[in-house]
Amino acid sequence: MRLNTVKSPNATSYYVIKDYKKNGKSSTKVVEKLGTHQDLLAKCGDMDPVAWAKSYVEALNHQEKAAGFEYIAKYSSARQIAKGKQQTFRGGYLFLQSLYYQLGLHKICQKIDKASKATYKLNDILNMLITTRILDPSSKRSSLASAQEYLEKPDIPLHQIYRALSDLAKNSDAIQAALYRNSKQLIKRNDRILYYDCTNYYFEIEAEDGMKEYGNGKEHRPNPIVQMGLFMDADGLPLAFSLFNGSDNEQPSLKPLERKILNDFKLSKFIVCTDAGLASHSNRLFNSEDDRAYIVTQSLKILKKHLREWSLDPTGWKLKGSSETYDLSKIIKQADKDEAVNQAQMNKLYYKSRWIKENGLEQQLIVTFSLKYKRYAEDLRQKQVERAELKIANPASLEKKKANDPGRFVKRLSVTQDGELSEKNLYFLDKEAIAKEAQYDGFYAVCTNLDSDPLDIIAVNKGRWEIEAAFRIMKSELKARPVYLRRDERIQAHFLTCFIALLIYRVLSKKITARLPEASPSGESIVKTLCAMDFLEKEGDGFIPTYTRSDITDALHDEFGFRTDLELVPIKEMQKIVKMTKLKK
Numbered sequence: 001m002r003l004n005t006v007k008s009p010n011a012t013s014y015y016v017i018k019d020y021k022k023n024g025k026s027s028t029k030v031v032e033k034l035g036t037h038q039d040l041l042a043k044c045g046d047m048d049p050v051a052w053a054k055s056y057v058e059a060l061n062h063q064e065k066a067a068g069f070e071y072i073a074k075y076s077s078a079r080q081i082a083k084g085k086q087q088t089f090r091g092g093y094l095f096l097q098s099l100y101y102q103l104g105l106h107k108i109c110q111k112i113d114k115a116s117k118a119t120y121k122l123n124d125i126l127n128m129l130i131t132t133r134i135l136d137p138s139s140k141r142s143s144l145a146s147a148q149e150y151l152e153k154p155d156i157p158l159h160q161i162y163r164a165l166s167d168l169a170k171n172s173d174a175i176q177a178a179l180y181r182n183s184k185q186l187i188k189r190n191d192r193i194l195y196y197d198c199t200n201y202y203f204e205i206e207a208e209d210g211m212k213e214y215g216n217g218k219e220h221r222p223n224p225i226v227q228m229g230l231f232m233d234a235d236g237l238p239l240a241f242s243l244f245n246g247s248d249n250e251q252p253s254l255k256p257l258e259r260k261i262l263n264d265f266k267l268s269k270f271i272v273c274t275d276a277g278l279a280s281h282s283n284r285l286f287n288s289e290d291d292r293a294y295i296v297t298q299s300l301k302i303l304k305k306h307l308r309e310w311s312l313d314p315t316g317w318k319l320k321g322s323s324e325t326y327d328l329s330k331i332i333k334q335a336d337k338d339e340a341v342n343q344a345q346m347n348k349l350y351y352k353s354r355w356i357k358e359n360g361l362e363q364q365l366i367v368t369f370s371l372k373y374k375r376y377a378e379d380l381r382q383k384q385v386e387r388a389e390l391k392i393a394n395p396a397s398l399e400k401k402k403a404n405d406p407g408r409f410v411k412r413l414s415v416t417q418d419g420e421l422s423e424k425n426l427y428f429l430d431k432e433a434i435a436k437e438a439q440y441d442g443f444y445a446v447c448t449n450l451d452s453d454p455l456d457i458i459a460v461n462k463g464r465w466e467i468e469a470a471f472r473i474m475k476s477e478l479k480a481r482p483v484y485l486r487r488d489e490r491i492q493a494h495f496l497t498c499f500i501a502l503l504i505y506r507v508l509s510k511k512i513t514a515r516l517p518e519a520s521p522s523g524e525s526i527v528k529t530l531c532a533m534d535f536l537e538k539e540g541d542g543f544i545p546t547y548t549r550s551d552i553t554d555a556l557h558d559e560f561g562f563r564t565d566l567e568l569v570p571i572k573e574m575q576k577i578v579k580m581t582k583l584k585k
Contacts, residue, residue: 001016001017001018001031001057001060001061002016002017002018002019003015003016003017003050003053003054003057004016004017004028004030005006005050011036011037011038012036012037013033013034013035013036013037014033014034014035014037014040014049014050014053015031015032015033015034016030016032016033016034016057016060017028017030017031018031018236018540018541019107019157020540020571022565023573027266027540028540029539029540031060032072034053034056037049040052040053047451064139064570066222069129073538073541084539086149087536087537088149088534088535088536088546089149089150089151089534089535089537089539089543090135090149090150090151090531090533090534090535091150091151091486091533091534091535091543091564092135092529092530092531092532092533092546093131093132093135093147093150094151094196094559094560094562094564094577094578094581095126095508095530095532095556095581096120096131096134096135096508096530096583097131097581098506098560098580099504099508100127100130100131100504101581101582101583101584102186103179103182103183103186103503103504104178104179104182104584105123105126105130105179105266106123106127106582106584107498107584108174108175108178108179109123109126110123110124112167112168112171113398114339116167117404118163118164118167120156120160120163120164121156122164123166124154124155124156124168125154125156125160125161125164126164126168126497126500127154128143128144128147128154128156129143129497130149130497130500130501130504131150132146132147132236133497133498133501134478134504134527134530135506135527135530135531136531137477137479137480138477138479139484140161140162141156144156144158144161149420149533149580151267151543151574152578154209155302156426157313162490165485165489165490165493165494166489166490166491166493168492168493168496168497169489169492169493169496171211171488171534172492172493172496175496175498175500176239176240176241176264176499177240177260177264177265178501179558180239180240180265181265182504183237183417183507186507187237187507187510187511188234188235189233189237190233190234190235191233191234191239191267191270192234192269192270192271193233193234193270193271193273193460193463194231194232194233194234194239194261194270194271194272194273195231195232195233195234195260195272195273195274195463195464195466195467196229196230196231196232196254196257196258196272196273196274196278196466196467197229197230197274197275197464197467197471198227198228198229198230198250198253198277198278199227199228199471200215200216200217200218200221200225200226200227200228200246201225201226201228201480201481201482201483201495202221202222202224202225202378202481202482202483203222203225203482203484204223204482204483204484205223205224206223207224208224208246208484209224210487210488211226211243211244211245211246211488211491212224212225212226212246212491213225213245213246213247213248214246214247215227215245215246215247218244220506222446223482224246225246226243226244226245226246226483226491227243227244227245227246227250227253228241228243228244228495229241229242229243229244229250229257230241230351230467230470230471230499231252231257231258231261232466232470234460234463235508235510236466236469236470236506237503237506237507238470238503238506239261239265239501240257240260240261240265240496241257241499242256242257242260243491243492243495250260250277250278251277251278251280251282251283252282254272254274254278254286255282255283255284255286255295256286258272258286259320267293268290268291268292269290270291270292270293271292271293271294271295271297271450271460272287272292272293272294272295273294273296273460273461273463273464274294274296274297274299275297275464276296276297278296278297279296279297279298279447281359281361283296283298284361284363284447284449285360285361287294287449288361288449292386293448293449293450293470293472294448294449295446295447295448295450295457295460295461296446296447296448297444297445297446297461297464298365298445298447299445300312300440300443300445301366301440303365303445304358307356307365310350310354311365311367311443311445312439312440312443313326313584314328314329314330315327315328316352317347317350317351317352317369317474318350318351318352319348319351320349320455326345326350328350328369331345331350331371332371332374340408342371345371345372346371346372346375347372348370348371349368349369349370349458350368350369350370351366351367351368351369351454351455351458352366352367353365353366353367353454361449362449363447363448363449364448364449364450364451364454364457365445365446365447366445366446366447366448366454366457366458366550367443367444367445368443368444368445369442369443369444370442370444371442373441373444374441374442374463375442377438377440377441377442378438378441381434381437381438381441384406384408384409385406385429385434387406388406388407388408388409388410388429389429391406391407391410391427392410392427392428392429395425395427395526397495407435408430408433409429409430409433410427410428410429410430411427411428411429411433412425412426412427412432413425413426413427413428413430414426422444422496446458446461470502470506473502473523474498474502475504477505477523477524478498478501478502478505480494480495480498489500505523505527506523508523508526509522509523510524510560512526512552512555512556512559515555515558515559516552516555519551521551521552524554526552526556529547529550529552529553529556530542530556532547532548533545533547533553533564534546534547535564535569538568540571541568541571542568542569542570542571542573543564543568543569543571543574544567544568544569545564545565545566545567545569549565553565560580560581560582562580562581563574564577582584
């Protein structure tokens with residue numbers, strides 16, 4: 001602030017004015033009218049009015065720097081707001097932008113720019129794509145429009161975004177490897193245990209094209225799909241991903257991506273955990289090499305007869321903290337008779353283990369039994385049996401059977417008791433099929449080449465839910481699908497931005513949860529808070545927060561080292577905050 005003197009034929013007046021910049025142009029604003037020369041003579045006594053006024057302005061500047069400044073705003077109920085003038089701005093992206101820079105993505109973009117001799121600013125484009133993917137996921141065009149509401153409006157033509165996608169796709173592997181290295185400086189990562197799984201994403205098209213092929217889509221849509229393989233560490237942070245054709249078998253996808261981790265990430269000693277669908281003999285052999293190991297879900301139904309019988313044998317079961325062995329048939333019988341016993345057994349996990357050697361592989365088979373899981377499976381099947389009975393009344397719906405379709409419990413009889421062909425099919429419940437499936441209720445198995453305590457193996461395998469949650473976040477919250485891009489390289493870049501957004505989402509969630517351990521806010525609630533962090537501009541003065549202050553907003557400000565929850569954030573302070581978010585800590 002400074003003193004401004006205005007002279008007129010009748011009087012000399014003194015004003016406190018403030019310089020500021022608006023859209024890169026300098027402007028001034030009257031903060032306070034001090035009065036005329038005669039007014040100040042009456043106020044300051046023997047002191048020179050100009051000296052008094054300068055001293056007053058100096059005191060205001062000191063107050064603003066030291067303890068804040070009391071702003072007085074004047075509004076008129078008769079004056080209209082300016083047409084087309086933006087009044088509110090989004091500020092929640094600042095926290096995401098800070099993580100973006102802390103992960104060194106700006107430097108990664110600089111290297112790509114230098115190598116490709118790009119005429120556009122890749123960093124601005126990627127930053128915008130990541131923050132909007134988390135806050136307001138949509139198409140590239142809509143994302144650019146959404147970012148125009150930010151405190152910093154990106155000056156990016158739409159065609160440059162599509163050009164940038166090509167450069168991002170070409171450098172996808174290098175970006176993933178660099179992100180891993182940079183993230184280790186920002187947050188703890190347990191890369192001794194890696195989880196791998198696959199999912200797929202559908203496209204709103206009717207014909208196959210490039211990677212987009214018809215396949216076994218997770219959502220059972222009649223659209224072409226692209227498949228993704230994802231590695232995640234034991235802390236729930238995404239590590240690396242790859243894409244492959246929609247019609248390909250997912251089992252061979254593990255080894256190429258794992259080789260990239262071995263070569264580009266310089267990791268060599270880790271345990272790979274997968275579900276049964278990815279637990280091929282080839283993948284198990286691959287992860288028996290060098291210092292690697294595996295833990296895989298094992299289907300009991302496809303085990304050899306003697307192993308299946310051993311797994312389902314009710315005798316010889318162990319329980320953590322006990323040296324006894326237990327008979328499951330007795331436990332289940334008691335639980336069926338006594339509800340108190342049933343409830344007491346709900347959180348107990350029984351287990352047994354043995355070593356097996358087949359096809360050049362020596363591995364430990366661990367089987368668990370949970371009464372809680374058994375009850376869940378029984379309840380689920382009973383509902384399916386009831387639906388199967390309804391299908392019997394409407395046989396037309398029985399023509400197509402899927403793995404979990406109730407129709408699998410319905411049997412068709414097309415001959416008479418004399419063995420002759422019947423003109424009419426008879427349908428009835430297949431009790432043999434129901435009983436055959438029921439014998440597996442409550443049982444779960446894994447195989448591993450680790451000579452470790454079965455309980456430790458079971459605990460590691462339980463972490464697989466994190467990668468399933470990661471896919472749900474990408475699909476529901478980050479809206480990675482449906483995909484509207486056509487070119488394969490742009491599709492690769494789209495999923496790269498989703499992958500980076502997921503990493504930032506997870507890092508942010510972990511940092512805020514660590515500050516609020518009792519509340520343990522979900523990632524969704526944190527993002528919802530960021531989306532609400534808007535500001536009303538008071539031109540010439542600063543920005544007024546319009547959001548509700550909460551424990552989450554407090555944790556955000558404490559974690560990132562700046563505050564936007566003041567009654568008014570002065571222009572220079574907001575500029576300082578924006579600059580802070582672009583510094584790597």
